[in-house]
Amino acid sequence: MWQLIQRSYRFIRTLWAVKALRQADNDAVKQQAQHALSELLAGSRGLPMKVGQVLAGMGDESEYAALTQSVEPWSLKKMLPVLEKAWGKPVSTILENIEESQAAASLGQVHRAKLNAHETVAIKIQYPDIAKAMQAEMRLYGLIPAGGPVKTWGFDLQAYKQTLNQNIHQELDYLNEMKQQMLFSGSVHVQGLHVPSTYPLLCRKNILVQSWAEGVRLSDVATWGLPQRLFVARTLMQSLFQSLFQAGLVHGDPHPGNMLFRYDEKEPQTTLLDFGCMLQIDEMPRLALLNMIAVARGERDINLLTLFSAMGFDEHKLQAIEAKLPTLIQLLCRPFIEERAFDIEHWDLSASVELLLGDDKWWFRSSAPANLFLVMRVFQGLLSQLILLKVKLPWFPLLQQALKTSTWEQAKAWTPDDIEIAKQPEVQGSATHLCICIKPHGKNEINITLTAISALDLENLMPELIALEMRDAGVHLSDIRKKLLNDGLEPQILMDMEMPSYHCHIELTI
Amino acid sequence: MYFAIASHIFVPDPKQSASFLAECLAFRTQYKDGYGWSAENGTVSLLIHSSEQPQASLEIQCNHLERDSQALLKHADVHAVSDIEKHPRRLEQRLISDCGISLILSQMLTEDDLNELPDLPTSLPWDEQTMQHVQRILRIVPLDFRAKARQQSTERAEYLAVEQGDLMVSETYAMQALVDVTLKFQHPTLYQAMRDEGIASEVYERPCGN
Numbered sequence: 001m002w003q004l005i006q007r008s009y010r011f012i013r014t015l016w017a018v019k020a021l022r023q024a025d026n027d028a029v030k031q032q033a034q035h036a037l038s039e040l041l042a043g044s045r046g047l048p049m050k051v052g053q054v055l056a057g058m059g060d061e062s063e064y065a066a067l068t069q070s071v072e073p074w075s076l077k078k079m080l081p082v083l084e085k086a087w088g089k090p091v092s093t094i095l096e097n098i099e100e101s102q103a104a105a106s107l108g109q110v111h112r113a114k115l116n117a118h119e120t121v122a123i124k125i126q127y128p129d130i131a132k133a134m135q136a137e138m139r140l141y142g143l144i145p146a147g148g149p150v151k152t153w154g155f156d157l158q159a160y161k162q163t164l165n166q167n168i169h170q171e172l173d174y175l176n177e178m179k180q181q182m183l184f185s186g187s188v189h190v191q192g193l194h195v196p197s198t199y200p201l202l203c204r205k206n207i208l209v210q211s212w213a214e215g216v217r218l219s220d221v222a223t224w225g226l227p228q229r230l231f232v233a234r235t236l237m238q239s240l241f242q243s244l245f246q247a248g249l250v251h252g253d254p255h256p257g258n259m260l261f262r263y264d265e266k267e268p269q270t271t272l273l274d275f276g277c278m279l280q281i282d283e284m285p286r287l288a289l290l291n292m293i294a295v296a297r298g299e300r301d302i303n304l305l306t307l308f309s310a311m312g313f314d315e316h317k318l319q320a321i322e323a324k325l326p327t328l329i330q331l332l333c334r335p336f337i338e339e340r341a342f343d344i345e346h347w348d349l350s351a352s353v354e355l356l357l358g359d360d361k362w363w364f365r366s367s368a369p370a371n372l373f374l375v376m377r378v379f380q381g382l383l384s385q386l387i388l389l390k391v392k393l394p395w396f397p398l399l400q401q402a403l404k405t406s407t408w409e410q411a412k413a414w415t416p417d418d419i420e421i422a423k424q425p426e427v428q429g430s431a432t433h434l435c436i437c438i439k440p441h442g443k444n445e446i447n448i449t450l451t452a453i454s455a456l457d458l459e460n461l462m463p464e465l466i467a468l469e470m471r472d473a474g475v476h477l478s479d480i481r482k483k484l485l486n487d488g489l490e491p492q493i494l495m496d497m498e499m500p501s502y503h504c505h506i507e508l509t510i
Numbered sequence: 511m512y513f514a515i516a517s518h519i520f521v522p523d524p525k526q527s528a529s530f531l532a533e534c535l536a537f538r539t540q541y542k543d544g545y546g547w548s549a550e551n552g553t554v555s556l557l558i559h560s561s562e563q564p565q566a567s568l569e570i571q572c573n574h575l576e577r578d579s580q581a582l583l584k585h586a587d588v589h590a591v592s593d594i595e596k597h598p599r600r601l602e603q604r605l606i607s608d609c610g611i612s613l614i615l616s617q618m619l620t621e622d623d624l625n626e627l628p629d630l631p632t633s634l635p636w637d638e639q640t641m642q643h644v645q646r647i648l649r650i651v652p653l654d655f656r657a658k659a660r661q662q663s664t665e666r667a668e669y670l671a672v673e674q675g676d677l678m679v680s681e682t683y684a685m686q687a688l689v690d691v692t693l694k695f696q697h698p699t700l701y702q703a704m705r706d707e708g709i710a711s712e713v714y715e716r717p718c719g720n
């Protein structure tokens with residue numbers, strides 16, 4: 001349930017951004033929307049995101065690249081009143097000076113300033129009215145919770161709306177970001193890692209004040225000497241390992257724009273910025289993940305279905321590919337298995353997973369909890385950073401050092417609860433594949449082939465917006481599931497219909 | 511894609527050449543009507559044509575050029591055209607047979623022949639002197655196994671360094687790694703090689719049976 005909400009939330013966010021982009025009549029707002037959109041789409045994976053990109057009219061990479069270019073910040077003159085209103089006193093009583101912004105953020109922008117107490121700080125100021133604009137958009141989509149629980153197509157729409165709102169509110173709330181930043185800096189301690197300290201007394205819902213961090217970008221670090229690059233790489237790796245496996249609080253958006261580096265021959269410093277999008281990983285999936293590495297290294301023997309289930313996977317679905325799980329974890333954990341400096345550039349994970357799973361990969365994906373994919377994205381980010389730094393390091397010793405002895409002991413003592421896994425209803429049938437073809441009007445179609453059994457999970461596979469249109473058209477995906485459970489998975493057209501924005505064709509084939 | 515490939519050679523008397531190839535170089539030969547003489551040895555197929563101007567040279571890649579050359583020259587119809595010549599990375603000698611086939615004997619020079627110390631395949635910075643010690647110590651490993659040993663000891667040393675919280679490989683890690691990746695029966699040789707480099711091998715020596 002929670003997973004579905006998370007995924008839907010991201011999808012709707014994308015759609016919101018797409019819509020804002022289209023309707024923007026004013027250049028400044030349009031730029032903000034473009035920026036937000038490109039950030040949302042950056043690194044996104046999977047069916048819903050693919051649909052999102054098509055909807056945004058971004059058929060090819062170049063159009064997408066154009067959007068990711070940075071946005072011009074607003075002038076100080078426009079932003080100062082926001083600051084004064086938030087602080088409730090003239091800016092000069094607090095600041096000695098404040099500079100024009102050089103950095104537009106997604107919902108606001110960052111100014112360098114000097115406090116009267118002389119510290120140099122970074123002040124992130126939220127764009128006026130952006131919160132209101134988002135509220136308006138959401139109301140338009142009917143996403144503000146109304147009274148009374150509404151249960152439709154298999155999940156609780158009310159809870160969904162509520163969570164959606166909470167998430168958006170959280171992201172708009174810089175006080176929340178401040179809290180996360182303090183929490184992170186208190187719980188992740190890695191050599192070379194620096195988190196700017198915040199100034200709680202000056203922070204407001206729309207204002208974030210923190211110490212100014214000097215530094216260059218990762219692309220500059222790539223030109224440093226090997227010892228310094230290795231040091232930075234180790235800091236980045238251990239920061240992720242410690243925050244994921246020990247603190248359970250992961251920086252969800254570790255793209256190079258959120259990092260600054262300061263040269264030092266012995267100990268170059270890495271500063272992490274932007275704690276507005278943190279992933280919280282509970283103890284159970286966290287220890288299960290750590291144990292997955294132990295199992296892959298042959299150090300423990302745990303039933304893989306229960307292990308994956310503890311990570312939040314849908315164990316019923318995984319039963320279908322249970323035999324492949326041992327190989328799969330070997331592939332996924334390879335950097336932690338190899339006892340040497342690991343060569344990422346020659347590690348083609350997706351190709352080997354594709355070879356192992358084939359069409360089952362969608363099935364595997366649909367069984368995974370959403371936040372695990374966000375974690376995968378974070379790892380993906382780490383990999384590209386290491387490639388940029390042109391370094392190879394052995395992973396396991398770095399993981400060992402990044403975690404406290406007590407964390408390792410906790411992991412060793414951990415066993416998944418004995419989960420009784422009920423057998424999935426046996427469904428017979430001669431169909432082998434499920435073909436989904438979605439064609440947004442006036443756009444290229446999206447084709448996806450899955451294993452036939454995925455037809456039982458159409459409710460979860462469909463992007464929510466399409467599912468909503470189907471529901472409006474009187475089609476209930478749960479009915480398809482019921483019918484297939486009764487009649488078996490025989491080759492047939494499950495759906496071929498014209499909806500307001502799409503043509504949708506779903507078929508079971510041999 | 512796989513093709514069977516044959517090459518053509520031209521000699522004054524195909525039959526004579528075929529028997530030379532069979533006797534001297536252990537080719538299997540056969541004659542087919544309409545096709546003529548051919549010879550093959552499992553890796554090379556030759557189609558032998560008749561021509562007054564011979565065009566037939568075979569390069570023989572040797573492991574021991576001198577020995578092979580002497581063996582070939584024992585045949586009455588093989589003569590040396592040149593002495594063994596030393597090129598930058600290989601040895602070469604030209605022979606000719608009475609049947610018109612010329613033979614180029616060649617031998618690639620090894621790192622030992624060239625007195626070279628190949629780089630270690632490193633990922634971390636290494637202490638310069640340690641690197642040279644390791645390069646020289648690795649010479650105790652027979653050539654055929656040396657590239658593998660070089661890679662394994664480098665990887666092991668770097669792993670040990672990182673495991674101890676270092677990002678640079680010093681003597682301790684490198685020597686430890688050599689001991690780790692060397693087969694036990696060669697340990698005495700290894701310790702001797704360390705001492706030859708002026709390294710106190712007793713620090714790294716492992717008790718027997720451990």
Ligand SMILES: Nc1ncnc2c1ncn2[C@@H]1O[C@H](COP(=O)(O)OP(=O)(O)O)[C@@H](O)[C@H]1O
Nearest residue numbers: 103105106107110122196211212213257273274
């Ligand atoms: N503490 C800081 N010191 C220096 N520059 C900063 C600091 N915080 C943010 N910035 C600059 O502002 C940019 C955007 O800030 P960020 O927190 O990532 O905003 P958002 O998450 O809203 O996009 C960063 O890429 C960086 O250039």
